[in-house]
Amino acid sequence: MNPKKIFLEKVKQKGGWVNAHSHLDRAYTLTKKNFKYSYFPLKKKWYLVDEMKYLATEEEIYIRMEKALEYFLMQGTQALCSFIDVDEIIEDRALKAAKKLKNNYGNSIRICFANQVLKGVLDKKSKYWFDQSIEFVDIIGGLPATDPGKEDEHIDVLFQTAKKKGKILHVHVDQFNTSEEKETEKLAKKTIEHGMQGKVVAIHSVSLAAHDRDYRYKIYKLMRKAGLMVISCPIAWIDHTRSERLTPSHNSITPVDEMVPEGIIVAFGTDNICDIYKPFSDGNLWIELRVMLEACHYYDIDHLVKISTINGLKVLGLLEK
Numbered sequence: 001m002n003p004k005k006i007f008l009e010k011v012k013q014k015g016g017w018v019n020a021h022s023h024l025d026r027a028y029t030l031t032k033k034n035f036k037y038s039y040f041p042l043k044k045k046w047y048l049v050d051e052m053k054y055l056a057t058e059e060e061i062y063i064r065m066e067k068a069l070e071y072f073l074m075q076g077t078q079a080l081c082s083f084i085d086v087d088e089i090i091e092d093r094a095l096k097a098a099k100k101l102k103n104n105y106g107n108s109i110r111i112c113f114a115n116q117v118l119k120g121v122l123d124k125k126s127k128y129w130f131d132q133s134i135e136f137v138d139i140i141g142g143l144p145a146t147d148p149g150k151e152d153e154h155i156d157v158l159f160q161t162a163k164k165k166g167k168i169l170h171v172h173v174d175q176f177n178t179s180e181e182k183e184t185e186k187l188a189k190k191t192i193e194h195g196m197q198g199k200v201v202a203i204h205s206v207s208l209a210a211h212d213r214d215y216r217y218k219i220y221k222l223m224r225k226a227g228l229m230v231i232s233c234p235i236a237w238i239d240h241t242r243s244e245r246l247t248p249s250h251n252s253i254t255p256v257d258e259m260v261p262e263g264i265i266v267a268f269g270t271d272n273i274c275d276i277y278k279p280f281s282d283g284n285l286w287i288e289l290r291v292m293l294e295a296c297h298y299y300d301i302d303h304l305v306k307i308s309t310i311n312g313l314k315v316l317g318l319l320e321k
Helices: 003-013 035-039 042-048 050-055 058-074 093-105 124-133 151-165 183-193 206-210 213-226 256-262 285-295 301-308 310-315
Strands: 017-022 077-085 110-116 139-142 168-173 200-204 229-232 266-268
Touching (some): 017 058, 017 266, 017 310, 058 077, 058 093, 077 093, 093 110, 124 151, 139 151, 151 183, 168 183, 183 213, 206 213, 213 256, 229 310, 256 266, 256 301, 266 285, 266 301, 266 310
Parallel strands (some): 017 077, 110 139, 139 168, 168 200, 200 229
8 A cells, every 4th residue: 555646646636736825925035144043933033034025026026936836836736825925014016926926827726815914904004005915815814913912903803804805814823832822712703703604714723732632622612613724834833842831742733633523624735935934845745744644643545635635725715615
């Protein structure tokens, strides 16, 4: 038996890979100068990318995005979602590059874009650029931690915008692998509160694995009620550093092995490629999946195929659930 061969053949039969989460506009921005930033904590990296964003031209951004997209096409990718930075640093340059990419490759691959709001959505300048991106993006993106102390307000703005524009919502939550984080729970409750069941996706939800079993399964039940879907980006989070916190034994990866049997729709993505976030990541989808299945000890081939194909289409709003 060759499980890899069986898996890849089944993925091909389903139309090819679906990369449900990436950041093509930052791909291949790693340099000798900024490589040292790779060691910094995530929240510092949110600001350390400003230098690169400020200097980037629309053409440079487009060339990077095209290079990354071509690699995914070589792997047999049928659909892909990329977040693109929209703020006062990058202004509309990444948006324009994304529009050009979609025009040039829209017939070769199904491309969805979401707005990455590294400056939040509550500050006047940040809200301006958030608003400027709304008409173009297919998916409303969010990152509540960028508005510290006002996470609920951040999430409410996302939901109000998504409902008004009739778009689905992808929100980065529970990224720091600690039991103090309960953002997935908050997002599920907000989904129900705003009546957007089945139209919201939690990106990462890594910290769920740091909680005790009773809490985890309570949240899975809540997620089912909210129709909350999940995207796992294994390589992006396997590198979490050791800490002295006492938690259940776990990997710093979305607990896919528990979520799938609980009826939660799980997809996966590559996240960052060759930048200060993930300097060694090259966007290889098989390696991405391999890290996930090994870390979660999850070997159900048919469900792994769904995660890699059909579920990806579902979380991108390209296939009815």
